[in-house]
Amino acid sequence: MAEEIRLQPERKYMERALELAQHAAALGEVPVGAVIVHKPTGVIIGEGWNLRETEKSPLAHAELMAIEAASKRLGGWRIVDSALYVTLEPCPMCCGGILHARLDDVIFGAYDEKSGSVCSVQRMFAFPYNHHPQITGGFMEEECAGVLKDFFRELRQKKKESQKRWRREMSRAQERVLAEDTSPLDAV
Numbered sequence: 001m002a003e004e005i006r007l008q009p010e011r012k013y014m015e016r017a018l019e020l021a022q023h024a025a026a027l028g029e030v031p032v033g034a035v036i037v038h039k040p041t042g043v044i045i046g047e048g049w050n051l052r053e054t055e056k057s058p059l060a061h062a063e064l065m066a067i068e069a070a071s072k073r074l075g076g077w078r079i080v081d082s083a084l085y086v087t088l089e090p091c092p093m094c095c096g097g098i099l100h101a102r103l104d105d106v107i108f109g110a111y112d113e114k115s116g117s118v119c120s121v122q123r124m125f126a127f128p129y130n131h132h133p134q135i136t137g138g139f140m141e142e143e144c145a146g147v148l149k150d151f152f153r154e155l156r157q158k159k160k161e162s163q164k165r166w167r168r169e170m171s172r173a174q175e176r177v178l179a180e181d182t183s184p185l186d187a188v
């Protein structure tokens with residue numbers, strides 16, 4: 001039996017996943033992007049980006065969107081000979097999707113200490129399920145984590161600005177009320 005050759009992750013696919021993450025950020029979504037590559041041909045057969053806010057759905061994660069697109073393209077639920085590239089470590093739901101889709105390889109960028117279920121919170125693929133993908137974690141980690149950091153920094157900045165604006169408007173409104181309060185009394 002021929003020994004299985006371990007996949008060497010390629011930057012170009014993670015770069016595409018990063019583009020998709022930026023696309024999510026432009027929509028105001030937490031930037032996570034994913035692509036599925038058919039290994040024998042190198043063709044991207046599915047793409048996805050986080051759409052949780054847009055779709056108002058807790059299920060609209062980048063990985064599941066990519067899995068959905070790839071299975072539609074292949075015309076079946078089993079996504080054979082394929083690798084998933086995703087900018088952030090998959091959550092338990094997406095790890096479940098990866099198992100069901102029978103993806104060969106999972107390559108992720110940034111680690112997610114809050115819900116990453118490949119190795120951060122738990123090791124989902126180490127459990128005795130009937131499928132065990134090959135894992136590469138921390139691939140292009142700096143770039144992948146950077147997209148998230150930039151997004152949250154901007155979000156904090158926007159929040160601060162809107163709080164400042166609100167305070168300014170409140171104090172102006174207060175001044176107006178005080179001014180109106182005194183004039184009728186003065187008239188009596």
Ligand SMILES: [Zn+2]
Pocket residue numbers: 061062063090091092093094095
């Ligand atoms: Zn997920």
